[in-house]
Every structure is written in C-alpha cells, then in structure tokens.
Amino acid sequence: MSMRTVVPVITLLVGLAVAPLAADARDDAKKQVQFGISVAQKSLWREAIFWWERATKVDPTYAAAHNNLAIAYEHEGDLAKARAAYEKALELEPNNAMIKQNYELFKEINDRTTRKTGQ
C-alpha cells in the first residue's frame, strides 16, 4: 500500500474515531445547559452557573453555554466575567443575532457604570 493511499485512510479513521467523541461531548454539554436553564428559570442562578461552567468545560466550542454563562455572571454582578463569556460566545458564533443582542444590552449597562467618571 503506497503512502498516497495510507494518508487518506488514516485521516478517515481518525475522523471517524473523533466525530462520535465530539458529538458525545456536545450531547453531554447540551444536557447540562438544559439543566442550567431549568434552574435559572427558578432563579437559582448560582446553580445555573455551576451547570453552564461544566458545559463549557465539556464542550468549549458550545456558544450557547458561554452565552448563558455570561447572562448568569451579569445577573450576579460579575461584569468582567460576563464580558469575557459573551466575547467567547461571539467568537464561536459571530453571526448569532441573539448573542449579539444580549451583548449589546450588556454593554449598555457596563458603559453606564463606567462613563464620564473623573477624579
């Protein structure tokens, strides 16, 4: 078997092996995100943060988890962490209109707290 044949075969095999893992990670993260949503709807924001932080560790490419985490940080008044989480979510999904809208609203509040301050 020549190298020209071996390389695509190996690539295919690695791809086939990794794809289910990535899909598993996303499924797992989705469950945690859903659980976070259900507790956030009961105003249990700290618990929601726990689940969404876990989801971002399980699947760091899951924009929804970062978006939700940003909202929870905002609710807890941790504006620096909220900004970082929104920016990560937008980095992953730059065209997501809902994340963009959340971020714009967040920036409005953040700017209000820091504007026109002297001394």
Added chain:
Amino acid sequence: MTARHARLASSLGALLLAAACTSSYEIQIETPIRPKLDVGAFQRVLVAGFLAGGTEDVDGNLETTRLLRSQLRTKSELRVIDSDVLPLMDVASDAKATDSGQQPPAAAPIKEQKDLEPFEHVFANVEYWKKIGEEYQQPLIVTGTVMFTPLQKNQLVQREQEVYDSFGRRRVIPVRSYQERKGFSLDGRFIFIDGRSGATLHSETFAEQVLYSPNQTTPALSSYFELMDRLIPSFLSTLSSQKIKGTRILLQ
C-alpha cells in the same frame, strides 16, 4: 426547478433546521451595580449647593439641590441633612475678594460653562468644606456645577411626502431636510467631598441635551427635570448599589 431555486431552497431549509435546533428562552435579569464610591464611613449626606448658571427660568442651584436630596431620601441608605442651600457663587466671590483684599466683583451673568471657572476654586478650599463638615457632623458632602442653557440646532429630519406619478398613482417617499430645533443642554459636575477632611473624594462630569420639534413648546423647568431624570441613575450609582432590570435570551 433551476439550480438557483434548488440552492435557495436548501439554504432556507438549513436556516429552518438551525432555528428548530436552537431553542431560546427569554429571561428577566437584575444586574447589581456596585457603588463607585465607598460611603461606608458616612451615615449622613449633605447636598450643599451648586455653582449654577444658564437660563434664568430655572434656579439650577435650588432645583438640583432639592431634587438630589429627594432622590437620596428614597434611594439611598444615607440620612439626608435638611439645611439651607449654600449660595456657593457668593461664597466663592467672597473668598476670592478676601484673598486679594478687594471688594467682591459685581455679579456678571453666568451664561456658559467657562463663566463658572473663576468660581470653581471653592471646591478646592479644604478648610471651607472641613468647616461645613464640622457644622453638620462630618457628613459626605455633595456639590458641583450645573449649567442649564437654551440650545438651538439645525438637525436633519426625515418626513414622509405623498407624490403622484404621471398615471396618478400615489406613492409615499421619505424626504430629508434640515430643520431648526430648540431645546436645552445640561452640563456640569457632581463633586463628592469628605466632610471630615474637606478633601474631594470623587467627581463626575455630565452632559445631556434635548431638542424639540419647532411646534412643540416645552417649559424650561420640564426640560430640566427631563434631563436630570437621565442623570439620576448614574448619580445614585455613585453612592449606593443599584439593580438594573433587563431581559436576555438563554440558548440551548
């Protein structure tokens, strides 16, 4: 079906699929904003008075002092001291005259921000503020400048105009034109002074304006309150923690 139609249908399908896969939930949040200034050392606040100028229809010193006192009474944990409003312009003039050994200058109209500059040295007079602090049991002192002036600007406005083509068909087209608009501007500075030492702890500048359409008549005092309404949240957030309500979208 052409290739273009097929492509369009498949993109639409992908979009619908993406929308179906992404669930979203609207949720109410309350963002707590920590105060910009640590006022833990004070139990009382004295809104002393302001250097004010601009239109004669509104007494910027009196109205600003009254408004801030009433806001602090309801939205801050500090006890608000009721006292006469300090005539800061006179205090500043007298202090300058004493320093130079001359009679105080005749009161000139204060029409713009730079007219207030010769009086602003009063804020740096540590001894004066320390004395005021001693008189009122060392509170946090709020003072500053307020310039409320009439404003006139040409603004590009868009209105809709009906037009009829040669067949008598009606169309509405947007027409842009410059229109002279009148209103007011509110500029100045809030200054927070430590009543124990007379030193300035924090200061915050502000600038707001409002313009009305030519057929709208708004009294100066109404405009003043409209502009102050915009400044109050920022002012209060300097002294006490605030919660800002909002709506966000959770995604799955």
